[in-house]
Amino acid sequence: MAQPRVLVIGGGLAGLSATMRLAELGANVDLVSLVPVKRSHSVCAQGGINSVNSLTRQQGDNEWKHFDDTVYGGDFLQHQPPVKEMADWGPRIVDLMDRLGVPFNRTPEGYRDQRRFGGTLFKRTAFAGATTGQQLLYSLDEQVRRWEVDGKVKKWEFWDFLEPVLDDSGRCRGAICQDLVTMQFRAFSADAVIIATGGCGLLYGRSTMSMVCTGSAVSRAYRAGAWYGNGEFIQVHPTAIPGADKLRLMSESARGEGGRVWVPKTPHDPRDPRNIPEAERSYFLEERYPKYGNLVPRDIATREIFDICTNEGLSVEKDRLCVYLDLTHVPRETLDRKLGGILEIYEKFQGVDPRVVPMKIFPAVHYSMGGLWVDYQKSSTGGLVEGSPRNQQTNIPGLYAIGECDYQYHGANRLGANSLLSCIFSGLFCAPGVIAGVDAGGKQAAEESSRLFESRLRREEERHHSLLSRTAGDENPYDLHQQLGNLMTRVATVVRRNEQLAAAYAEVCSLEERWGRCAVSDSGNWTNQNVVFTKSLGDMFPLAKLILKGALQRDECRGAHYKPDFAMPGLQATDLAEKRREAEQWCDRFEANTRRWLKSTVAKYGADGEPEISYEDVDTSLTPPRPRLYGLVGGEMIEEVWNERLKKAAVAGEGQGGSAGQGVGEGHGNQPAYAGSAS
Amino acid sequence: MIKAVESAEHSGDAGQQAVADHGGNGHGAAAPRVVRVRILRQDAPGEESYWERFEIPYVENMNVISILQQVAARAKSRDGRRVAPVAWDCNCLEEVCGSCTMLINGRTRMACSALVDKLLAESGDEIELRPMSKFPVVRDLVVDRSRLFRALERVKAWVPVDGSYDHGPGPRISPESQEDAYPLATCISCGCCMEACPQFTKIEVVRREDESAEEFDSRKKAAFDSGFVGAHAISQAMLFNGHPTGKMIADERLEALTSQGGIQMCGNAQNCVAVCPKSIPLTRSIARAGRAATVWAIRKIFDR
Ligand SMILES: Cc1cc2nc3c(=O)[nH]c(=O)nc-3n(C[C@H](O)[C@H](O)[C@H](O)COP(=O)(O)OP(=O)(O)OC[C@H]3O[C@@H](n4cnc5c(N)ncnc54)[C@H](O)[C@@H]3O)c2cc1C
Ligand code: SF4
Ligand code: SF4
Ligand code: FES
Numbered sequence: 001m002a003q004p005r006v007l008v009i010g011g012g013l014a015g016l017s018a019t020m021r022l023a024e025l026g027a028n029v030d031l032v033s034l035v036p037v038k039r040s041h042s043v044c045a046q047g048g049i050n051s052v053n054s055l056t057r058q059q060g061d062n063e064w065k066h067f068d069d070t071v072y073g074g075d076f077l078q079h080q081p082p083v084k085e086m087a088d089w090g091p092r093i094v095d096l097m098d099r100l101g102v103p104f105n106r107t108p109e110g111y112r113d114q115r116r117f118g119g120t121l122f123k124r125t126a127f128a129g130a131t132t133g134q135q136l137l138y139s140l141d142e143q144v145r146r147w148e149v150d151g152k153v154k155k156w157e158f159w160d161f162l163e164p165v166l167d168d169s170g171r172c173r174g175a176i177c178q179d180l181v182t183m184q185f186r187a188f189s190a191d192a193v194i195i196a197t198g199g200c201g202l203l204y205g206r207s208t209m210s211m212v213c214t215g216s217a218v219s220r221a222y223r224a225g226a227w228y229g230n231g232e233f234i235q236v237h238p239t240a241i242p243g244a245d246k247l248r249l250m251s252e253s254a255r256g257e258g259g260r261v262w263v264p265k266t267p268h269d270p271r272d273p274r275n276i277p278e279a280e281r282s283y284f285l286e287e288r289y290p291k292y293g294n295l296v297p298r299d300i301a302t303r304e305i306f307d308i309c310t311n312e313g314l315s316v317e318k319d320r321l322c323v324y325l326d327l328t329h330v331p332r333e334t335l336d337r338k339l340g341g342i343l344e345i346y347e348k349f350q351g352v353d354p355r356v357v358p359m360k361i362f363p364a365v366h367y368s369m370g371g372l373w374v375d376y377q378k379s380s381t382g383g384l385v386e387g388s389p390r391n392q393q394t395n396i397p398g399l400y401a402i403g404e405c406d407y408q409y410h411g412a413n414r415l416g417a418n419s420l421l422s423c424i425f426s427g428l429f430c431a432p433g434v435i436a437g438v439d440a441g442g443k444q445a446a447e448e449s450s451r452l453f454e455s456r457l458r459r460e461e462e463r464h465h466s467l468l469s470r471t472a473g474d475e476n477p478y479d480l481h482q483q484l485g486n487l488m489t490r491v492a493t494v495v496r497r498n499e500q501l502a503a504a505y506a507e508v509c510s511l512e513e514r515w516g517r518c519a520v521s522d523s524g525n526w527t528n529q530n531v532v533f534t535k536s537l538g539d540m541f542p543l544a545k546l547i548l549k550g551a552l553q554r555d556e557c558r559g560a561h562y563k564p565d566f567a568m569p570g571l572q573a574t575d576l577a578e579k580r581r582e583a584e585q586w587c588d589r590f591e592a593n594t595r596r597w598l599k600s601t602v603a604k605y606g607a608d609g610e611p612e613i614s615y616e617d618v619d620t621s622l623t624p625p626r627p628r629l630y631g632l633v634g635g636e637m638i639e640e641v642w643n644e645r646l647k648k649a650a651v652a653g654e655g656q657g658g659s660a661g662q663g664v665g666e667g668h669g670n671q672p673a674y675a676g677s678a679s
Numbered sequence: 680m681i682k683a684v685e686s687a688e689h690s691g692d693a694g695q696q697a698v699a700d701h702g703g704n705g706h707g708a709a710a711p712r713v714v715r716v717r718i719l720r721q722d723a724p725g726e727e728s729y730w731e732r733f734e735i736p737y738v739e740n741m742n743v744i745s746i747l748q749q750v751a752a753r754a755k756s757r758d759g760r761r762v763a764p765v766a767w768d769c770n771c772l773e774e775v776c777g778s779c780t781m782l783i784n785g786r787t788r789m790a791c792s793a794l795v796d797k798l799l800a801e802s803g804d805e806i807e808l809r810p811m812s813k814f815p816v817v818r819d820l821v822v823d824r825s826r827l828f829r830a831l832e833r834v835k836a837w838v839p840v841d842g843s844y845d846h847g848p849g850p851r852i853s854p855e856s857q858e859d860a861y862p863l864a865t866c867i868s869c870g871c872c873m874e875a876c877p878q879f880t881k882i883e884v885v886r887r888e889d890e891s892a893e894e895f896d897s898r899k900k901a902a903f904d905s906g907f908v909g910a911h912a913i914s915q916a917m918l919f920n921g922h923p924t925g926k927m928i929a930d931e932r933l934e935a936l937t938s939q940g941g942i943q944m945c946g947n948a949q950n951c952v953a954v955c956p957k958s959i960p961l962t963r964s965i966a967r968a969g970r971a972a973t974v975w976a977i978r979k980i981f982d983r
Binding site: 020021035036038039040041043044092095096098099100101103104105106107108109110111112128129131134135138139142143145146148149181210211212243244245246248345348349350351428476478479521522524526527529530533 | 722723738739740741742744745748751752754761762763764766768769770771772773774775776777778791792794796797817818821824828831832835836837838839840842843845846847848849851852853854856857860861864865867868919922924925
């Protein structure tokens with residue numbers, strides 16, 4: 001067979017690792033990216049990458065536990081086989097990155113140092129200073145540059161992916177892309193197309209994500225018929241630095257090193273925070289969660305900070321929501337040694353020294369767990385079959401998705417330091433399957449296929465020129481984007497309510513309609529960023545709609561999706577027998593909810609442009625779902641009842657060889673019901 | 680316990696609304712109401728450049744990117760004319776992707792970390808933005824920095840591994856070596872060091888009418904290769920020559936550094952290190968490279 005030609009869209013960790021592996025396996029790769037791949041969003045990741053390692057292994061850790069922490073943290077919404085395969089690959093991936101030259105921090109003896117992140121008791125996280133993502137990306141970028149010199153890879157940087165090209169049978173045969181400098185179009189014919197375009201934080205206006213994280217490429221694939229999974233699951237990080245242009249991440253390690261979160265008891269107290277006496281401060285996390293204090297899990301910290309500012313009206317500032325994150329009591333020397341890098345970020349962008357003045361922070365949109373729906377082939381041992389063309393393939397044959405833009409690994413909530421792993425894993429792992437899936441025999445007649453590409457190219461050109469000619473409209477795309485962002489942030493982040501979601505859906509429809517009247521202020525055809533932005537804004541609406549509709553329909557709380565109207569409150573009774581009865585009811589309700597809602601949301605682009613939502617069962621064959629009881633009143637009693645039920649099920653299941661589940665708070669020992677993370 | 684959280688009407692503006700215009704951190708009561716900028720524009724390569732002035736409402740903690748976002752959104756010059764939005768590059772807004780280099784008040788630096796308060800303190804009431812001068816202008820503040828990535832190919836800035844199959848962990852590395860290498864590895868390929876370097880001069884190659892994309896590409900690379908590689912690539916070469924596996928092709932890197940446009944062009948002016956936003960010890964890398972190159976040149980003579 002001739003060497004296959006693969007088109008990879010996006011050169012973050014996922015796209016680069018796929019490119020490297022594909023080139024090594026003999027494929028020729030065209031790599032398309034909006035920005036030079038070395039400048040991809042992956043450079044922003046600070047915290048680290050998870051994997052079991054020789055040290056944790058000797059402390060009782062293993063791949064199964066990493067798998068279990070991941071699905072537990074994700075509230076069991078992931079299909080389990082891909083997660084298991086990823087956890088199994090973890091050690092090999094970190095070893096590989098080490099060989100590629102990533103300057104991981106070292107122990108005195110010269111081994112890789114590890115730190116502990118949220119959601120586990122083990123020090124699984126390898127890190128390189130405060131720039132792990134940057135270091136991982138660079139070492140992959142370097143390997144891909146090597147392949148480029150060898151002629152196996154051709155980069156197309158400053159290019160925009162516009163649509164996949166499907167033939168009559170529905171198979172993906174390539175894509176149409178546009179040069180952002182010359183504004184010219186080009187049809188790329190390919191044996192397979194891989195989308196690796198990252199998250200969609202810009203749907204929320206400002207987030208912790210980079211400026212190219214618009215979700216446009218994914219939206220374009222969705223419009224061409226690719227399904228989108230679990231869209232409503234958007235992670236909000238509790239501590240970010242609000243900025244006029246971006247919300248910059250403040251790592252959880254600031255709280256890990258003793259940072260205290262507080263607000264003045266007097267609303268918008270105008271005094272310098274340093275002059276506010278202790279008695280006039282509310283350390284609300286410490287007060288509400290005496291056991292965990294400032295280190296409560298990510299989703300809980302986020303909701304509490306949100307609550308104190310919105311419901312209690314205790315935001316530090318009047319016109320901007322924020323609370324203090326205070327490190328000023330920690331000795332300067334300790335801060336410099338342990339938090340130097342992240343404190344410099346605050347100082348650099350806020351112009352204030354956080355060692356002297358308390359920081360102002362607020363939650364921000366951080367990660368999209370949802371993404372393009374992808375398939376997998378399960379192996380007999382519960383993992384995946386390596387080399388199967390089904391792995392990471394969307395519902396469109398020949399079209400693949402990897403990295404943050406797929407929906408596969410993080411369920412309802414992502415654990416810190418697991419994303420860098422899933423990006424590199426999905427990239428490396430999919431490559432042999434992509435090659436095996438090349439439809440060598442079915443190639444269309446050259447003439448027919450050139451006609452196909454020609455017509456798609458024309459279509460994109462027309463779309464572009466019709467936008468360019470819209471100079472007289474009365475809507476401003478940047479204003480519309482801000483309105484969309486404000487709306488999405490208000491209704492589809494921390495707390496969700498059905499009436500608000502329904503109203504927001506209607507509002508997005510009207511914003512989309514107004515988008516149709518957008519004027520472009522630049523009608524030129526050279527490096528026209530204005531028209532490119534306007535185009536990508538238009539592509540945000542279909543994604544916004546599927547997020548809102550998915551959230552509206554999902555009447556439960558799961559991971560990042562929190563609806564107070566459907567929350568399961570703790571136990572109220574004080575009488576023991578009564579309490580037990582309530583716990584039984586609680587467990588009944590949990591089981592019923594699992595049957596009803598433990599399902600992936602699958603959105604399809606309908607004929608009328610609206611999302612059609614259906615639900616798909618989740619493969620929980622490796623470990624059955626169990627409740628997350630964190631901070632719940634009466635949690636111990638619920639735990640007791642739950643564990644009894646499990647035992648009963650185990651006895652009943654023995655004869656049939658059924659597997660009994662894992663108890664709450666047992667199995668992997670003293671696992672805290674903790675699903676937070678560092679960044 | 681989590682209480683049911685009410686989303687008050689204003690709540691969603693969670694960090695979205697513009698920050699109020701009041702004297703806050705680091706600013707006296709006299710915060711300006713507007714920010715004035717003048718931008719050196721150019722519509723396309725080969726065209727004349729021209730100044731255009733803009734006026735933007737002041738917001739606390741603004742940086743140059745937020746000014747440019749406002750300029751794009753308004754698309755109006757200071758005198759109220761409708762003008763095409765200014766083109767510029769950015770991505771991370773955290774000074775880690777290297778996209779947004781420009782000349783701000785005459786100094787090469789990153790737009791995303793250039794705070795308006797500081798700039799105003801430095802330059803009075805108007806901020807000046809110009810594109811980098813050592814790279815060809817594509818449009819307005821966007822320049823073509825492909826030469827900088829080509830330099831990484833020239834010095835083989837990578838670890839020459841066998842491949843991506845599993846061979847266990849990498850070599851053991853002492854904490855001292857890691858601490859030595861890590862700063863070099865944080866280079867964001869922004870180009871500031873090249874912009875400031877007197878030895879680094881602009882190379883602009885224009886595509887001919889009759890030329891194919893491939894022909895143009897290879898002509899461009901050849902032209903780049905005749906010029907100075909720059910401090911950034913020298914430092915990267917030293918990074919990989921210091922890595923246990925990377926050093927297996929140390930000679931090839933030294934060969935590149937001693938050929939045309941190599942280290943001998945460096946006049947040791949040390950402008951580069953002064954402007955590097957990541958405070959990379961470029962002088963140390965250059966000194967190391969100089970010594971290694973000398974040893975290499977001598978060895979080459981004896982090996983003949
Ligand atoms: C501040 C921050 C800190 C984080 N820290 C951690 C951490 O410590 N640990 C962890 O595990 N995870 C972390 N994450 C998450 C992690 O960084 C991301 O999920 C991951 O880097 C995504 O990688 P990717 O390869 O999928 O996509 P990206 O790195 O986002 O790359 C996307 C690529 O697609 C290209 N692209 C996009 N659209 C188009 C288009 N239309 N046409 C052509 N090309 C296109 C872009 O140019 C880019 O090359 C963090 C995230 C943030 C925001
Ligand atoms: S030291 Fe060398 S590289 Fe640096 S500015 Fe001077 S001449 Fe340029
Ligand atoms: S060495 Fe410094 S100035 Fe030069 S490209 Fe790297 S980060 Fe930029
Ligand atoms: S935008 Fe990334 S460095 Fe400025």
